[in-house]
Amino acid sequence: MGIDQTAVQKLLDRARREVDEGLLPSAQVALAYDGELVAFETFGDAVNASRFVVYSATKAFVAGAVWALIGDGLIDVANRVCDYVPEFATNGKEGITLEQVMLHTSGFPDAPMAVLDGDTSAGRTAAFTRWRLNWEPGTRFEYHPSSAHWVLAEVIERVTGRDYRDVVEERACAPAGLGRILGNVAHPAEELVVVGEPATPDELFAALGIREIEVGEVTTDALMGFNDAAVQRVGMPGGGGVMRAADLALYYQAVLHNPGEMWDPVVLDDVKTNVRNHLPDALTGIQANRTLGLVQAGDDGNSNFRGMGRTVSAGAVGHNGAKGQIAWGDPASGLSLGYCTNGLDENVLREARRTTAIGSLAAVCAR
Numbered sequence: 001m002g003i004d005q006t007a008v009q010k011l012l013d014r015a016r017r018e019v020d021e022g023l024l025p026s027a028q029v030a031l032a033y034d035g036e037l038v039a040f041e042t043f044g045d046a047v048n049a050s051r052f053v054v055y056s057a058t059k060a061f062v063a064g065a066v067w068a069l070i071g072d073g074l075i076d077v078a079n080r081v082c083d084y085v086p087e088f089a090t091n092g093k094e095g096i097t098l099e100q101v102m103l104h105t106s107g108f109p110d111a112p113m114a115v116l117d118g119d120t121s122a123g124r125t126a127a128f129t130r131w132r133l134n135w136e137p138g139t140r141f142e143y144h145p146s147s148a149h150w151v152l153a154e155v156i157e158r159v160t161g162r163d164y165r166d167v168v169e170e171r172a173c174a175p176a177g178l179g180r181i182l183g184n185v186a187h188p189a190e191e192l193v194v195v196g197e198p199a200t201p202d203e204l205f206a207a208l209g210i211r212e213i214e215v216g217e218v219t220t221d222a223l224m225g226f227n228d229a230a231v232q233r234v235g236m237p238g239g240g241g242v243m244r245a246a247d248l249a250l251y252y253q254a255v256l257h258n259p260g261e262m263w264d265p266v267v268l269d270d271v272k273t274n275v276r277n278h279l280p281d282a283l284t285g286i287q288a289n290r291t292l293g294l295v296q297a298g299d300d301g302n303s304n305f306r307g308m309g310r311t312v313s314a315g316a317v318g319h320n321g322a323k324g325q326i327a328w329g330d331p332a333s334g335l336s337l338g339y340c341t342n343g344l345d346e347n348v349l350r351e352a353r354r355t356t357a358i359g360s361l362a363a364v365c366a367r
Contacts, residue, residue: 001334001366003038011361015339016043018354024343025193028052031362032249032336035257038365040246046190051242052340053189053226055321058241061181061251062149063102063293064172064263065156065164067271071264074159077102077292084155087125091132098155100137101148102292103277107137110216111147115225119234124154141279141288145218149238165235175262176254178247183235185242190342192227194220198346207349213283218322223344239321248338252318252329255294256336272296272317272331294319297328309359316363324351326359333366 008031015029026044030037042048069075075084077099082089088096093108100106111131117123131147153164160167165183173181180186201211225231232242258268270292277290286305289298297303299314307320308328318328318337323344329336339358345351 001033003033004365004367007361007365008039011358011365012039012041014357014361015041018343019044023195023345024341025195026050026190026343027339027341028245029358030245030249030338031365032246032253032338033334033366035250035253035259037246037249040249042245046342048244048246049187051185051187051189051244052325052342053192053232053239054241054243054248054325054327054340055223055226055239055323056145057248057319057321057325057327058181058237058239059149060255060294060319060327061168061172061241062152062156062164062237063271064251064255065168066102066152066293067263067267068171069156069159069167071267075155081151081155084158085125085128085151088128088151090129093128093131093133093137096137098152099276099292101144101151103141103290104144104148104288105138105141105277105279106144106148106151107133107135107139108147109134109142109144111144112217113146113150115231115234115236115240118150118153118236121154121157124150128154140282141277141290142282144238145216146236146238149236153237164237168237171262172251175260176251177259178243178250181235181241181243181247182237183233183240185232185235187242188229189226189232189242192224192342192344194224194346195343196346196350199349203349208284210283213348220344220346223322243340245338245340248325248327248340249336250338252327252336252338255317256329256331256334273315291317297330304356304359307355307359309356309361309363311360311363313363320355324355326355328359330363333363335363335366337362 026046313332326339
C-alpha cells in the first residue's frame with residue numbers, strides 16, 4: 001500500500017473547514033502510516049507544537065500502561081479491584097473485577113471525585129470508600145467518564161510502587177517515541193473555548209429520536225475546568241491528557257506495530273481483537289464493542305457511532321474524547337488518525353457529523 005495524497009488533501013481540507021468558517025478557534029490533524037507521520041497540520045490560532053486537552057482519548061494511554069503490567073505479571077484483570085486496593089471493598093464493591101472496570105460494566109459510572117483530590121493515593125482511596133453502586137456489576141454497560149480510570153491509576157501505583165503518571169509515561173508513551181502526557185506536561189494546553197449553540201429538541205428528535213441528551217458529569221463547565229493549570233498538573237487519568245494530534249496518531253501506530261515489543265504480543269493481540277463487552281449503549285442501543293481499554297469498529301455498520309467514521313475496517317480500534325477529539329488505528333490499512341480541537345462545540349449533532357466526516361476521509365488515504 002501507499003498514501004493517496006489527493007485523499008490526504010481532502011482530509012486536511014475538511015479538518016480546517018470549521019476553523020476557516022470561524023466556528024473553531026483551532027484544530028490539529030495528523031495521519032500516520034508505517035510508524036511515521038504522513039500528514040500533520042494545524043489550523044487557526046495554534047501551531048504544530050501546540051498541545052490540546054484530549055479528554056477521554058487519554059484512556060487508551062492509561063490502558064497501555066495496564067497492558068504492560070499485565071505482560072509483566074503484575075496485574076490480572078480477572079482479579080478483584082480489592083485484591084490490589086483493599087480500601088475499595090466497601091458498599092458492595094468487593095466483587096468488582098479489573099476487567100469490569102476496564103469494560104465500563106463495573107456499576108459506578110458517576111462515582112464522584114474532585115480532580116484535585118485524585119492527585120494523591122489518600123485522596124483517591126478516601127473517595128473509593130464512599131462510592132456506591134448504581135447497578136449490579138457486570139449486568140450492563142454505562143460509560144464511566146472518570147471513575148474507572150481513577151481506580152486504574154490507584155492499581156498501577158499499588159503494583160509498581162510508583163506514581164501512575166510516571167508509569168504511563170515510561171510504559172505507554174516513551175516506547176512509542178512520545179513525551180509525557182499526564183501531569184507536569186512541559187507545554188500547557190491551548191485554551192478551551194465554548195463555541196456554537198446546542199441543538200434544539202426538534203433537531204435531536206429528528207436525528208436521534210430523543211429530545212434531550214443526558215450528559216451526566218461531562219458538562220460544559222466540567223470540560224472547561226481543564227483550563228485550570230492545577231487540573232492539568234494533576235493529569236486526570238480518564239480525561240486529562242495534554243498532547244498533539246501527532247501523538248495520538250503515533251500512539252496508534254504503536255498499537256498497530258508494537259515497536260520493540262513494548263507490550264507482550266499475546267496481550268496486545270487480545271486488546272486489539274477480543275471484544276469482551278457486547279452490551280448495548282443505553283442511549284443508542286448499539287453494542288459497546290469494547291476490548292480491554294479500546295473500542296473496536298465492528299462489522300455491524302455502526303463504526304461511525306463508535307467514533308471511527310464509516311470507512312474503517314471492522315478491526316479498527318480507538319478511543320475518542322469529548323467534544324470531537326479523534327484517535328484510532330486500522331490494522332487493515334495501516335493508517336492511524338489523531339484530531340484535536342480546543343473549540344468545545346455545543347452542538348452535539350454537528351460535532352458527530354464532523355467526527356464521522358474526518359474519520360471517513362482519513363480511512364481511505366491508503367492506496
